[in-house]
Amino acid sequence: MAGRTRGDDEGVVARIARLLAAFDDDEPELGIERLADAAGLPRSTAHRLATELARHGLLAKTAPGTFCVGTRLWEVGELxxxxxxxxxxxxxxxxxxxxxxxxxxxxxxxxxxxxxxxxxxxxxxxxxxxxxxxxxxxxxxxxxxxxxxxxxxxxxxxxxxxxxxxxxxxxxxxxxxxxxxxxxxxxxxxxxxxxxxxxxxxxxxxxxxxxxxxxxxxxxxxxxxxxxxxxxxxxxxxxxxxxxxxxxxxxxxxxxxxxxx
The missing domain is CATH 3.30.450.40 (GAF domain)
Structure with missing residues (x-):
């Protein structure tokens, strides 16, 4: 079906995992369009998930529509x-x-x-x-x-x-x-x-x-x-x-x- 992405048949955990995996050495900050492309998600889905993750401190907003890894995710990683x-x-x-x-x-x-x-x-x-x-x-x-x-x-x-x-x-x-x-x-x-x-x-x-x-x-x-x-x-x-x-x-x-x- 035209317009489908890899995320259409995935659960929310898998989508979040791919969203977080989009960040790397070369791109520690990502705009929502780039984030959606890297994660293989519709832009609306990527924006909704990124906004929710930022609300919980797992991502952080560095500018309107731009995200980076959040301090809470770092805290969890240290465990x-x-x-x-x-x-x-x-x-x-x-x-x-x-x-x-x-x-x-x-x-x-x-x-x-x-x-x-x-x-x-x-x-x-x-x-x-x-x-x-x-x-x-x-x-x-x-x-x-x-x-x-x-x-x-x-x-x-x-x-x-x-x-x-x-x-x-x-x-x-x-x-x-x-x-x-x-x-x-x-x-x-x-x-x-x-x-x-x-x-x-x-x-x-x-x-x-x-x-x-x-x-x-x-x-x-x-x-x-x-x-x-x-x-x-x-x-x-x-x-x-x-x-x-x-x-x-x-x-x-x-x-x-x-x-x-």
Missing amino acids: SPLSSRLREYAFPILERMYEATGENVHLAVLAGNSPQTAEALYVVKVSGETSIPTLSRTGGRLPLHTTGVGKALLMGRDDEWLAQYFTRRLERETTFSIVDEQRLRADLAESRVRGYAATRQEMTLGNFSVAVPLPGIPGLPAAAVGIVSHIGRSSESRLAPIVRRAARDIAAAVGPRLARR
Whole structure:
């Protein structure tokens, strides 16, 4: 039927979920027309839902007809175990990593509803004046196959999971990105043998990264910790022991506290 949208046969929760998912790094504020298009909803429906969400603080109006994520949604997000447990107890360890290296330090978890949609969700980023620029940000997502923490997360997936993952098309971020299944599988096999994942200019030219998966922690998604540096400033052999120790320390700090809750 002409004029129908994806939202015509959906419940209100699904519509709200797609409305909230329309906001991203590039568009943290959206006018109602753009919001409706991004969510695949009629403009009248998008306006009604956005106005109601703003009334409850889940969205906020920044100008007439323009919305952004609201403070109440941020408050609720902070109740997630990723914030109240993993990030809280891992942060001192990540700070020590930064103090020891002066480089970008990342903690990420596996996110996505399936292997075909899985990405690395960045829970913590610690950096400073001496750190090189990276595309990562706390709360942001980046591909698994081109990032250190992403490859570390792939290291821990089983054959069935990886078989589904490789049905997707892997995008090339730089000329050094590994997008061929056999090459990436070989890279992951080498990573498992040496105990850490590594990338060299696969996400950003000039950068390399070293990352280690955390041991499984009950109640939390798979997680990994990593460091990103410039290829001419440090080395895998120097950073790998620091990252390995951090992974063990984070698991030791977080695991017992989760068990007591």
